[in-house]
Amino acid sequence: MNAAVTSAPLTVDRLSVNQITISQWTLAELVEGCQRHGVSTIAPWRERVAELGVARAAKLIGDAGLRVSSLCRGGFFCAETDTERRRALEDNRRAVDEAAQLGSDCLVLVCGPPPGRDLAAARAMIASGIEALLPYAIDSGVRLAIEPLHPMAIGERSAIVSLEEATELALRFDAPHVGLIVDAYHVFWDHRLQERIAAAAGRIVGFHVSDWLRRTTDTLQGRGMMGDGIIDLRAIRGWVEDAGYRGPIEVEVISRVLWERHADELLALVCERFTACV
């Protein structure tokens, strides 16, 4: 079922470093580190942008000549009350503003966990939340990127837990405005992954990589560096490229173990494994 792997080896030009991978560093330190290591693209997280202020962050990134592949994250659309939903919408609008200010046209959506047992109701809330946010995002020139998470994240992070589901949801909106993220960590287990990725063609606005460690004991911060686990990242990259995606590839390794490492060594390892394993 695996297609023959014909993808050309990657160079570091395609690499975007997702900030959480090297959370030892502030945004300013990350920008400097990327310059030292020849990395041209980053994906910041909102709370780390806030530490510096959006305007200063945008200037810092711009002055360094870096690109921003996406901002992490908007979403968390499910809420029990109108007040909470309104608050979520306001926060999502601020996230859109921040993405635009940082020069990114892509806001990643982690859609939020279900408030109760009714998953269908939660999923309907998520669709409504995206619909409510959409006009503002269009005006701001920011595309919304639904990221399906791993099914184990359903209780705390998102009711959207498969690529099939995220694609069906994205297809309810216009292609220029709503896309999706293929994060290998979240979707690699799908026995029809190649077909699911093909079905998402035209909607893929980001590709994220890390690895699934055979023994995963931390469901939130237990990801592996590319090459240390069981995901065939090169095959998946081939399928994503076959579906037409040629943009930056974000390395998003959320790992308490790796955060103990020296940050410069970790970034060097990211660059090395990116070209060797993806």
Next chain:
Amino acid sequence: MNAAVTSAPLTVDRLSVNQITISQWTLAELVEGCQRHGVSTIAPWRERVAELGVARAAKLIGDAGLRVSSLCRGGFFCAETDTERRRALEDNRRAVDEAAQLGSDCLVLVCGPPPGRDLAAARAMIASGIEALLPYAIDSGVRLAIEPLHPMAIGERSAIVSLEEATELALRFDAPHVGLIVDAYHVFWDHRLQERIAAAAGRIVGFHVSDWLRRTTDTLQGRGMMGDGIIDLRAIRGWVEDAGYRGPIEVEVISRVLWERHADELLALVCERFTACV
């Protein structure tokens, strides 16, 4: 998307206690406990049967008038070498023998994790393993029951991680000989679950229940008691019944926290939550 729930409330007649739920007890203690609590059906685990010896276990269960809904477990078909595959086949034949001796017509298959990164190859090995075991199982009158596990179990337990996939696999074999288990814990997250269960009609040979705790920190032994988590067990039971399954419903709560409880109190709680929540 949820169908209106019209299922009649359950009585304890439908309950089968999977032994791991009350792993404080030996098999002999479980048999006595079930008699005290009016439970008529159990699902033993092979290692706990082995503590007593299969013949003595079968006599004990038979003398107590209990039924055995399934034996847990065969499987683990993936292996790097022919020798390992042969050893797995021999062990699976012993598991078939034990199921037959215990008076169960159902051997649960946990299919085994992939040896490497090639998931398609692992899945092909699993299909071959089932095919190799099948003649022996048919001769013994034991049906093989593929249990799709949660995607988070892929690294350590099984490459078969969705109901859709398990159904496609089961359909490669004849219905009287190969079925599947719907375990709510493993499959509840699927946004097309109702449809997937309908597609498995005629193949469902077991229905397992427990609950997904909103914050799941233990991927192997962190399940919740029915009612303590976010799974709509009553809706899923309705879909399973709509697909024609009317057999025992196994409570399989694998929880280090609950294993600290007094076993009789835990079994009383199982019975109470079974009728209240399933």
